[in-house]
Amino acid sequence: MTSLQRLPTSLTPLDMALDALLNGVEPVAPVELTLKEALRCIAAGMPPLPAYPPRDIAAADGYAFCARDLVGASSYSPLLLSAPPVWVEVGDSLPEACDCVLDSDSVDLSGPMPQVLAEAIPGQGVRRAGGDIAAGCPVVEAGRRVLPRDLLIARTAGIERLNVRRPRLRIVNVPGGSVTAELIAESAQATGADTVCFTAAGRDAGSIAAVLDDGACDLLLVVGGSGVGRTDAAVTALAARGEVRAYGIALQPGRTSAVGRLGKTPVVVLPGAPDQALAAWWTLALPAVDRLSGRHPRKTVNLPLARKIASGVGIAEIVLLERKQDMWSTLAVGELSLEAIARAEAWLVVSGGSEGFAAGAPVDAYMLRD
Structure with a gap:
């Protein structure tokens, strides 16, 4: 037939x-999916996040101090304390008026009075409020693909579902x-x-x-x-x-x-x-x-061509490329072998109105590998 x-x-x-x-x-239309389901989808609009951490927390285990109270402290000139310092561990909120954390080696508790053996600067050993997530930022920008690192932000903020387009x-x-x-x-x-x-x-x-x-x-x-x-x-x-x-x-x-x-x-x-x-x-x-x-336009990578690409006018041709020494090296033009497809790092289209590109000409190619 x-x-x-x-x-x-x-x-x-x-x-x-x-x-x-x-x-x-x-x-x-956007849909709400679990974090696992939302992975690789394109984010839709999401409410802004609160700051995280909500207040200063310890980024290291040690003793909490106010840095200005430690000026001049050293092993040669210890600073005597009238009361034992407050011990904090990673993630603990800092006590009021404290802005740094010293490790245990910098504090001597062996004598009758605690001694500080080192200075500190404000913020030392501390994760500032909003240091991980700034107040007002979204989990993922709308129009961008949801990546594993975005799920880290969501889980940290206590979010279990994301608004995406699928x-x-x-x-x-x-x-x-x-x-x-x-x-x-x-x-x-x-x-x-x-x-x-x-x-x-x-x-x-x-x-x-x-x-x-x-x-x-x-x-x-x-x-x-x-x-x-x-x-x-x-x-x-x-x-x-x-x-x-x-x-x-x-x-x-x-x-x-x-x-x-x-x-x-x-x-x-x-x-x-x-x-x-x-x-x-x-x-x-x-x-x-x-x-x-609703995805944002895909990004391209612009590099010069290692050699000329010739193309016939009237037909758009697919070109497969791989990167060598910060240049695009041509693997195939128009006729694509399976080996070239497997090796290719990027692709571009030579427009039907173009005869190709000269050697050294910068071209924008779409990446095939994340």
């Missing part, structure tokens, strides 16, 4: 395809591309998205259409079946259930990708080959996840 899928005579520029995909897409992703695997589908699912999970995976009963349009459901997801990804082979029918299935906004993207690899809508839900159809699927994931699906998450 001949496939009904046919690439159009002219490919859609990548930026136009992305605009078609993201048009009308807004961040999902888009729901539905990934449909077209039989024959399970390795790629797992790659995309794991990539999606790394963004903090709530991801569920399904496999179509077959590669025909009817079987694929049967699992295209927009009722419980914010983004639908179809992996495989996007080409023009005899058994490729993912784009045909999308057209039958929803709307194809662009098929045939001027992207190398990944030109058989497609974007569309199922109801109000954005859809990306990714090719079944790992390199092509990753290209579509980075340039189409990931921006959609970021938009739904």
